Amino acid sequence: MKTETEPKQSISAKIGRAVHDFNAWAERLQTWGGQLSTREKEIITYITANPHKAAFFKQNELALAVGVSKPLVISCYRKLGYAEFKEFQQGVQAFYASQINSYQASSAAFRDIDSIDSLLTTALEVDIQALQSARKTIDEQQVREAADALVSARRIFILSEGTGFYPAHYLHQRLLRNGLTSILAGSDREHVLDSISGIGKDDLLLTFFYTQDQKFICKLFSYAEKRGGTNLLITGKLDAELVSASAHTIFVPRGQINFKNSMAVPMWFANVLLLAVELLSGDPLQEHLRSLEAARKAMES
Numbered sequence: 001m002k003t004e005t006e007p008k009q010s011i012s013a014k015i016g017r018a019v020h021d022f023n024a025w026a027e028r029l030q031t032w033g034g035q036l037s038t039r040e041k042e043i044i045t046y047i048t049a050n051p052h053k054a055a056f057f058k059q060n061e062l063a064l065a066v067g068v069s070k071p072l073v074i075s076c077y078r079k080l081g082y083a084e085f086k087e088f089q090q091g092v093q094a095f096y097a098s099q100i101n102s103y104q105a106s107s108a109a110f111r112d113i114d115s116i117d118s119l120l121t122t123a124l125e126v127d128i129q130a131l132q133s134a135r136k137t138i139d140e141q142q143v144r145e146a147a148d149a150l151v152s153a154r155r156i157f158i159l160s161e162g163t164g165f166y167p168a169h170y171l172h173q174r175l176l177r178n179g180l181t182s183i184l185a186g187s188d189r190e191h192v193l194d195s196i197s198g199i200g201k202d203d204l205l206l207t208f209f210y211t212q213d214q215k216f217i218c219k220l221f222s223y224a225e226k227r228g229g230t231n232l233l234i235t236g237k238l239d240a241e242l243v244s245a246s247a248h249t250i251f252v253p254r255g256q257i258n259f260k261n262s263m264a265v266p267m268w269f270a271n272v273l274l275l276a277v278e279l280l281s282g283d284p285l286q287e288h289l290r291s292l293e294a295a296r297k298a299m300e301s
Helices: 011-035 038-049 059-066 070-079 085-099 102-109 116-137 140-152 162-177 189-196 214-226 240-245 264-281 283-300
Strands: 156-159 182-185 204-209 230-235 248-251
Touching: 011 038, 011 085, 038 059, 038 070, 059 070, 070 085, 116 264, 140 204, 140 230, 140 248, 140 264, 156 162, 156 189, 156 214, 162 182, 162 204, 162 264, 182 189, 189 214, 204 214, 214 230, 214 240, 230 240, 264 283
Parallel strands: 156 182, 156 204, 204 230, 230 248
Antiparallel strands: none
């Protein structure tokens, strides 16, 4: 974790490759946007003004909405360096995800889902794709540093407000099972400070940030840091102020935009983090778990 002499990392360094998909759309426009014709620029203008529609359009639907030909759409995304429309669409979705609400995403998803069977298939495919994307952006060093922070912390305070409650609660329960001191801060904002008021040197404040008020979380991070603690942020939102306030940040999105309510990726990451803790802890933790299971069986008999 961060030391007194360690320089504060830049925001881009903290989130590293995780921002690539988010920034890809803007970077391509900046790099190659000047090569677009006037009519091709109309496509970009439409997308910018209507991301909640354009993010889910099929190729012919986008062409129809803008009033251009399908070949012009193809020419546009190829000039921006995309090999196919699906890749182009994913870039739009990643960049505009925060502007598209759950209702709009759900409405778009059900355009192509008309039965429980197709729902099962689509949900599986979408979550697999989201997990594969997460694996490309979450690297070994990030997981190792986070697991090291958990193992070395005197106490682990976990914020559990909003959507982040689900992975936070799971992580908390399993950390207790692993013999670590974990404290789950309540979801009642008025009493969150009470839950972490004892935080101090060698303690860790961790949050899964998805729907909370970032200014409030920043204040909690500042409070923990002033008392000698350190912060770990696991987030699906690239908020500059929040990332800057944390000692370590790992970008873990909730899922693909057309299944925004899916928690498959955050729950997967929480489990990966726990398994990494077990891996780094080695034989002592395995012995602890064996003793715990023996004690549980004795109580059940």
